[in-house]
Amino acid sequence: MFKKILVANRGEIALRVMRACREMGIHTVAVYSDADRKALHVRYADEAFHVGSAPSIESYLRIDRILEAAKRSGAEAIHPGYGFLSENAEFAQACEAEGLNFIGPSARSMELMGSKTAARQALIGAGLPVVPGTDHNLESFDEVRRVAREIGYPLMLKAAAGGGGKGLRRVRNEGELESAFRTARSEAQNAFKDPSIYIEKYLERPRHIEVQILGDRHGHLIHLCERECSLQRRHQKVVEESPSPFLDDSLRAQMGETAARIGKLAGYWNAGTVEFLVDQDRKFYFLEMNTRLQVEHPVTEAVLGVDLVKEQIRIAAGEPLRWRQEQVRQRGHALECRIYAEDPENNFFPSPGLIRGLRTPSGPGIRDDSGIFEGWTVPIEYDPLLSKLVVWDVNRPEALARMRRALEEYEVSGIKTNIPFFLRVLEHPDFISGNFDTGFIDRLLENGFALDGASADAERVAALAAAIAAGRRSLHEPVPSAPRKESGWKAAGRRQLMDQKPR
Amino acid sequence: MFKKILVANRGEIALRVMRACREMGIHTVAVYSDADRKALHVRYADEAFHVGSAPSIESYLRIDRILEAAKRSGAEAIHPGYGFLSENAEFAQACEAEGLNFIGPSARSMELMGSKTAARQALIGAGLPVVPGTDHNLESFDEVRRVAREIGYPLMLKAAAGGGGKGLRRVRNEGELESAFRTARSEAQNAFKDPSIYIEKYLERPRHIEVQILGDRHGHLIHLCERECSLQRRHQKVVEESPSPFLDDSLRAQMGETAARIGKLAGYWNAGTVEFLVDQDRKFYFLEMNTRLQVEHPVTEAVLGVDLVKEQIRIAAGEPLRWRQEQVRQRGHALECRIYAEDPENNFFPSPGLIRGLRTPSGPGIRDDSGIFEGWTVPIEYDPLLSKLVVWDVNRPEALARMRRALEEYEVSGIKTNIPFFLRVLEHPDFISGNFDTGFIDRLLENGFALDGASADAERVAALAAAIAAGRRSLHEPVPSAPRKESGWKAAGRRQLMDQKPR
């Protein structure tokens, strides 16, 4: 086993990987930019090396500096987390060339599955189901228009190197095509340095359901069941769960087996995810493969009782997989909410800044994978993900109730978060019944988002509290310059109570 | 289902019960003493009623005031937690007399199993194994001496109404008997208002292993496997785990079945625990039954995926048990450490006071059931339990590693805690190998407890840090009057690193 691992990432995922390392008795090395000197991952690591200025292109994406830090520290392996260099085959190759173990699949598997069009071609060759569309990159607008007519509208333009909703355009008719093609190409060029675009049929109200796979370096590969990820805002996942309320055992087994076949086809090892779209007729189509750990991995961990990061490290160290397919059994239900620094009341505007107060939920069935602390300033340069909040309970209704309780306990003050938005989603009848698709949240938000009107009781209390604060000031008591906490503990539960309470 | 429940307790267990209520959509009512106006359970509850001054005899033990608060709030049921009135049959009866549902067993079951000697008699009558000894209370010293000669030394004197290590004396020979009898009676009188004493054979190096049972009001009762509770300091449990490393499947099934038989014998419903001593020959003996929720219930919850408090509430509301015995399957391994406000370096002296800084562990597999917050003053009047720290992982060695990681992340400053002591226990070879008994910790502590000598590297850092602090003061910078945090994050892991790092 490795003695020291460098984590080439930041924030909550860096901390999550370091926790796994510490539990395995492996020393950890952090890298950090100017913006992250005080960050938790730097303080949690055994060692820490500075790799550049705040923009990620000058730090977390600098392969040369990260490899130099690995050499200086004597690390034997590098865990890339997700995002940044995690799906960069060049980085994986550079690690291996320097004698460093890249904790992920082979560069060959990454290259094969990293290009959406190459992956589509391989799958079509093997007779596996893909969303109807082109299996090659489209260079000219003329070609795009011709192919679009063949496939029919509505359709999706997609970046071949894409991910995370970038370089993605839905086109309803030919009139929208040219402008969508230009902006998608330019976004793809900016985000991935590769303007290649392909076309997929747009499925009506599909579900996004993905399958976790895990393979060792000795040819043994299994699937770890599904995650339901249809709750997306602008093509970005915001709530994930497992099991999917949409699948029955037969479809689950079919999708799992298909995912494992795809993994084997790619000669895949380590943890990976095969994403599918499932249409209203319960037919599923390969969408893309993510050749890395995913943000939503904890829901699988909660339901199956595995630790995917520890398994990744073991696999990278050459150990054989310690699970057989028949040992994989789902128990209960898990949900994840991605807590972002953004303002749901103002069109989800990013809300970086100083965290003045923080209280995290705890108690039974709750996991908070966070990268923040009271006094931390969320930098503007990176992803606004603050924490992954994960709950487990015996079944879906109870897991939903537990998630509501956890969100009500979660207090972040000083910056805005999407917690109030999640509380709204969790009380929506279609979410509760499991009747939703990838467009659910965007439709929900068509008229914007406003917090519920407050109750008369709370208003009375607000007036009294302000008067207390004023009264204390008039007594010339010392007053703090800024409050340290805001209270989010009771939110929805309290609102219900007030509606019921006799006056 | 109930609409409103009063929680007749305080601290972490009150919060734990209220969290279950909130998840079930049940409104919560707190009671509090003068010492607890700012306590978390008062702030978390939907409603809160003052029941008296700080000493528990004047507040949390005042049946009249608690029932009055229940009536004023309109609560339909009372959850007693553990300790305080939880095993008080008079309280259970008073609740029922007022039309309030007592969330626990019937007063009859409590009375039967609450007296150690009555329970012993009932079990002997049914042919169930009890520790050899008397099955009736001993009034006079002459009788005690006579029975002691029959049973043989060493032996234990025990309070018939006892629990929590009070009224308990180990007697090695007849010379020690008279003084031990007097002090045990006087302690029993003080603690339980009942001086009755009985004698049990003292088993050499026994293990304390208990079985959780759960029964509904319709005669359906199951067992939920075992908890290993042999790690005790002065007869008080400090670390609990499940499964027990000492049991095999056959002994586990035998003990489980015996516990279920005992529960049925007592006409038991709700959650309860049957405690056994297991000797070196793997023979087990009934020790006593706890007719309430226990501090260590979360290890069972983690391994079996049940929520015992929610089940308690459902059972009290008359719902049938939703688990059959064959559905109870252990998965992985769970451990609990009881985080106390006490100073392990000073003979575990209680350490109440202001909590200046608090950071709780999180990430995969960790549950922190706490009743404290930064700025809270731990009162001197009550039990020093701050939090139950629980971890789960796929097997015992990984659960131990995770617990170490969690303890290293746990920071409480301003008061002393037993966290450094747990870190010491967790690295002991006998604990790691599972080779321990109820005397393990007391033997370990025979020569006291001192923190490891620090490393030269850390010493150099301490000198530099003090010089920075001095330098800033010499620059007349504003300095805080008291630090808000201390750092416990890296503890043991860091010490290992320093030993290895080349200078």
Added chain:
Amino acid sequence: MKFHVKTRSGSRQSEHTLDLAARELASTDRTRLPYILDGETGEFDWVEVAPDVYSLILDGVSYEVAIRKAGNPAQPNGFYEVSVDAQVFFVELQDPRRRRPGEASHAQDRPQEILAPMPGRIVKILTAEGASVRQGQGLLVIEAMKMQNEVRAPRPGRVEKIYAQEGQGVENSAKLLRLA
């Protein structure tokens, strides 16, 4: 101490008169405070659990409240942001003796500078100098963290001056426009 109180939460607004027995406030221990709200007498239990965070118990109901003072932190009257169990209220306190009946709050009449909520680039300006805007109406669009975001009017008013230009990069808290 007597106050004229205005509260706002979302679209809900209301006004009250409040008289609070302020003499008890000097104690940081638990205090029962009598009050008269809109002529109705009551009493509640109040304690500070963290700086500017209060626990209040009214008629048995437990509330957790956090306070933030806008403007001069030492001045008793003025604007407070109050969160009550995660519901946010804007509360304005006025001294009733200095207030003429029917007088409107001055706050809305004073010109207000709209500042950039974060560094970014001005993508589009959605209004013009001299235009009247509703509360919540979009004023301009900033791109930051690779996302486009609308800056909206915090209150109704007239756009007196626009400082920002389309395509321009702005620092955090840069003046964008003035609302009269």
Added chain:
Amino acid sequence: MKFHVKTRSGSRQSEHTLDLAARELASTDRTRLPYILDGETGEFDWVEVAPDVYSLILDGVSYEVAIRKAGNPAQPNGFYEVSVDAQVFFVELQDPRRRRPGEASHAQDRPQEILAPMPGRIVKILTAEGASVRQGQGLLVIEAMKMQNEVRAPRPGRVEKIYAQEGQGVENSAKLLRLA
């Protein structure tokens, strides 16, 4: 800034000379600080992450340190309690210019009042006036929270005066005895 440094952790004690470039400390941003410890030159990276909590990186190794000043909080020299990744050190800083070579610290020579760590009842007194005691030796037993607990000598010394009596109830911080 030059210091004479004494550190103690458990039974381990040592002395050092330290010269720190203090001019950089005025910045709260990240700072690289050069130092000379026992004649050896080095440099480290320092930042304050919370009041009196520092993150230090020395030769790539990341440390988290919390500081508490004993005595006058504004006075640079004196006693500090320093926790480094959960190991606790007592650090005494002296100005080397005011210190004569070979001079012992005065702190241990001054009489010290031993105070009750919490309210309780004195169960037993384990020493006598005039007795010499070792560091860690039990002085008396207090019962509190229904447990009996030993109060021990924080340092070696001679028991000059015993204020407490067996059976007596004591308040928190009550004087128990004086150690010379």
